Amino acid sequence: MYRLFIVIFVHIVSGHNGYDHEVAKYFSEHQVVPNVISVPPKQGLKVTYGENEVKFGNELTPTQVKDIPSVEWNADPTLFYTLIMTDPDAPSRQNPEFGEWIHWIVVNIPGKDISKGDTIAEYVGSGPPPHTDLHRYVFLVYAQEHKHDFEEPILTNKSGNGRAKGSVKKFAEKHGLGYPLFGNFYQAKYDDYVPILYKQLGE
Template sequence: MASCVDPLVVGRVIGEVVDPFVPSVSMSVRYGTKHVNNGCNLKPSMSADPPSVQISGRSNDLYSLVMTDPDAPSPSDPTMREWIHWIVVDIPGGSDPSHGKEVVPYMGPRPPVGIHRYVYVLFRQPCPCPAIAPPASRANFSTRAFATQFNLNLPVATVYFNSQKEPMNRKR
């Protein structure tokens, strides 16, 4: 009997960024026409601008969205794990991050070396978030600590993509 292998486990998102969870909300992430599937590859130039994110769920539910890079500055030596790329809170279900409160402005991927994972984690909020101050640094963020601090429990959806530094165009 064949078993299904979870790409979040294979990609070490579960374990390094979040604990095991059961998805309960649908989240669609798109950069232009490119739909983000777990483990797909995107060039930094394709993901320089904020994506289109669509969240299912009831309109009276609120969600928090976190985007991190657990491989900063390099996958073999992630001493800055996790690098925070985006935080939006108080997103109503059935909408997108533009309807929420941006805590940390979007920063597109800029992997200096190696193949980096960029992880979107969605949490259901038990209530509106209090005023949140952005972290002093984007380095050494912890998705788990963020969830604990704001009583978010386990994620309700997660998706990630891979990206690596694009070669410089050579002038001849």
């Protein structure tokens, strides 16, 4: 009986506090913490590009991630959420002069229905310059206290203006979002789709 009590107690403490230690491990190993955020997300975020799934640092190609992904999380249907995708490694991880480069921001998402949220920055896929090795592309979801006007400029996917030198931390602080609840990330390096993306952005 005593052993059974110990097992049950440990399970409650480690498995039912809503905190996934595997997520924290991956975010620390790839230095997303502290490069992008100071506290890791509590849980993982399911992100898929067709048949390609984002798996905490796996490598995908710019061609594979050129279109908007499917993103799902364990949402409370009574809450609103903010979704952000960012690249801290612009133009390279060794020289992140323009990082973070903001790829996507959707706010006021009811539950997990992204289509009903308000898009601040339209989705732009990965465009790492040639010879800059792997970039990290980080997805984060924050809970909002309520639906509100973020009063941010709208960024289209036809231009790269306004996306460089962003900061998820500062954005979250400005809008009172606290720490991210859900997250995931992949890595990518240059392929033949990148020049097409640059042309789309007028670069």
